[in-house]
Amino acid sequence: MYKYFLRRTLILIPVLFGISAVLFTILVMAPGDPFEELATNPNVPPEVRMNLRAKFGLDDPLPVRYARWVASMMRGDWGFSFVSRVNVDTLILQRLPTTLVVLGSAQLLAILVAIPIGTYSALRPYSIFDQIATTLAFIGFSLPTFFTGLLFILLLSIHLDWLPFIYRSDISGTGWRWYWEHIRQAIMPVAVLGLAQAASMTRFMRAAVLDVIRLDYVNTARAKGLSEGVTLVKHVVRNALIPVVTLVAIQIPTIFGGAIVTEQIFRVPGIGSLLITSILANDTPVVMAVTFIFSILVLVSSLAADMLYAWLDPRISYR
């Protein structure tokens, strides 16, 4: 087990190198220039732009730039943004809490919605409740988040004027008011992300419970006189959760993807919106750092999913 973990971790290193090389090459070769705005502004002499490009090393050949990036990464130096001239790690750390709060709550919401509904649907398959839940779940995962986001804004902010649609990271006020304001503005982004997640998770949960509930040990539990509730919680749901947990872990990168779009719509100042603005501004160091973090997340979460699986189901062992 530990050997397996060690081996998987060691493999991550060359994989990350490969990913970073591909990312860097694509970013550098893509059209665009971080100082483009300077070129279109007749008030700024072209020398300034040439000077900045030389100063930030943009005119060097690709291998030199990549080697420099790797070398400074090794030292823990993420470089600085060409646009704001702020260190990249500062920029990311500033925004990470917001993203984590929004994504965490969305995930929590998804679990809270999906598990009871999925279980109940499986207990009464093809009942009216199940039909409705299934229909909603299908609607949920066929609608993209950018669409549901706009729909929510139109309905809840503009039509009904209940919720603000611009997310503010610094809200003045203390105590309850502060929490209240935060909850109010987080409702829509969290709901959009969480419900999209919940949709697929409900389907998964339903299938898992259906599989488990027919098994002999469930009948045994019932036969020995356990109450329906105990049977359900201790024997059915617990075992049905095994595949669902791995699903959650594997889906973490997908959620980050959805967060990019949602953050842009609701102006949530997280790393997703940082990525979008940096791509638009051709701010290579920031794009590089954020995409690199995302790829680390993908690798680590798939590793975590594998490990969790082994831990939850003792029948599986890795060598």
Next chain:
Amino acid sequence: MEERELRALVGQVKAGTLSRRRFVRMMVGLGLTAPMAAQMLAAAGVAQAQPKWTVNPTKRGGGGLVKALWWQAPTLLNPHFANGTKDQDACRIFYEPLASYDPDGNVVPVLAAETPSVQNGGVAKDGLSVTWKLKKNVVWHDGKPFTADDVVFNWEYVMDPGTAAVTIGPYRDIVRIDKLDSHTVKIAFKSPAPFWAAPFCGAANGVIIPKHLFQAFKGDKSREAPTNLKPVGTGPYKFVDFKPGDIVRGEINPSYHVANRPFFDQVEMKGGGDAIGAARAVIQTGEYDYAWNMQVEDEILKRLEQGGKGHADIVSGGNIEHIQVNTTDPWTEVDGERSSAKTKHPTLSDPAVRQALNLLVDRGSVQEEIYGRTGIATANFVNAPSRFVSKNTKWEFSVDKANSILEAAGWKRGGDGVRAKDGKKLKFVYQTSINNPRQKTQQIVKQACAKAGIELELKAVTANIFFSSDPANPDTYSHFYTDLQMYTTTMTQPDPQRFMDQFTSWEVSAKDNKFALTNKTRWRNEEYDKTWKAAETEMDPVKRAALFIKMNDLVIQNVVVIPVVFRPRVAAISNRLRDAVQSGWDSDFWALAYWSKA
């Protein structure tokens, strides 16, 4: 418009028969800038109007929070690194210039005690120097006094090539700055400077940073200054918090140098999202008080305005959507580049074809059907109407006229309906960036041209590529490897001299200069060059204005460009906000200290 006529008009303003505002409008209509017009009046001794505010509070503060929304978020707070208006605006909350430009182009003193003029001895008669008296008792937010040393330091800071300041433009013309006393500076120019109010004025170039916090970070170390992210200025608001790409917050400066200002206790500038969302937050839901640069279709703005919480504020500025007509041949390669200045366009070099094209751009329909209030049909990139009465536009749309001009010049229709002469067909490629209104405009032009026997092939390039400065990409606007191209050019700076660079022969964009120079049409004209040079050192503002109008005439008569619509600046403003007037020549926050709420 001759110098004589201009003088007569200035005389009328002086005598009071022509209003100051109307005069400025006329000059803007002639392709000049409001600050230039104001300068003409100042030189003639017409007293400068002070901006008037509708609300004059009797105490400082008490207004609570004012919330502004910029759909592009500010990313940095050092004004000398700030190229985009979003960053310049964010800096302007905390920092101030010596003077700002108001909507009429007046130079309004901010950190200066008075506006220099020839009359008060501030501006030297020969134009070689200008003397600024600084306001006394101004302190930086950290309590240190603001003095002449700060002004001198800013020049040194910007001029250091290691700093790579984007504000360097107007400072390069300064030869020396003398500190006459602790609150007086004399700026000496290399050559007579007709527009002396460029350095140290306006938000784009003139904002002043404190010497005591930046002197250790001049040149190569400029990036490391902690004050880059925590500005300490002289402005109405003190720095509270900044998250690059997201939000800037400020709180009232209790020792601000203007009495009873500002009104609001805190200011917040939130960034990100899209223009329509921003318009909605101000105009429809009233969540925000002010939003900048509403690049939103007029139809949508009108619909939002019905809610009644806010409105779109439209002022003229210097943006013109125009079509450029290539003078070189984009289809023949010479020395490894197309559109080489060594070639001549096979068909567009015929003036008749250019005239016809000019007649085939239906600006009226473009305005009516696409831009509405946010794009006004114009002939005036630079175009002078022959008489003043029609104060703005004198464009014409006529397929018949275009047809007869082409017919007379010997361009005959072929079997496919396309005109040709000597085997050369009137077929052009017309490119622009991908942007819905632009594609609609292309269609309108294409249809009209088809009726006159000119075939247009439309090409649309992603904005990221079209406006990129990559010398290796043939699809950029600076390569101009097609016959026609369309985009908006911005004249943000209050003096047109640098802007008019783009038609001089030494600015021809080419492979040798990595396509970095400004003359994209590659048009060359000796007379134009001479006029441009004359304007550079002409000290009499009226004579200089006449020179600019002449340059305008040359460009329009030769159909080097075809102006389409003039694009005013549009902001969304809450109906409760007072005095949040846009300047058109300066930052949206130029009067932030005077904003108030009903």
